[in-house]
Amino acid sequence: MAQSWNGTYPKRTNGEADFVYQPAENVWIVNGMGGAGMTLSFGLAEEVITEVLSQTL
DSSP: OOOOOOOOOOOOSSSOSOEEEEEETTEEEEEOOTTOHHHHHHHHHHHHHHHHHHHHO
């Protein structure tokens, strides 16, 4: 074997499934779906965008 890769999926320890953080105005970090990112990413993105837009309108 010439190369290998080992990936790990982060898991929240406080029971939440995702991590949403706003470090600066108009900047959002959304991550931490614990290995279900490909399945949940579009739904989480829609939820976060809806929440952000409802706060700014």
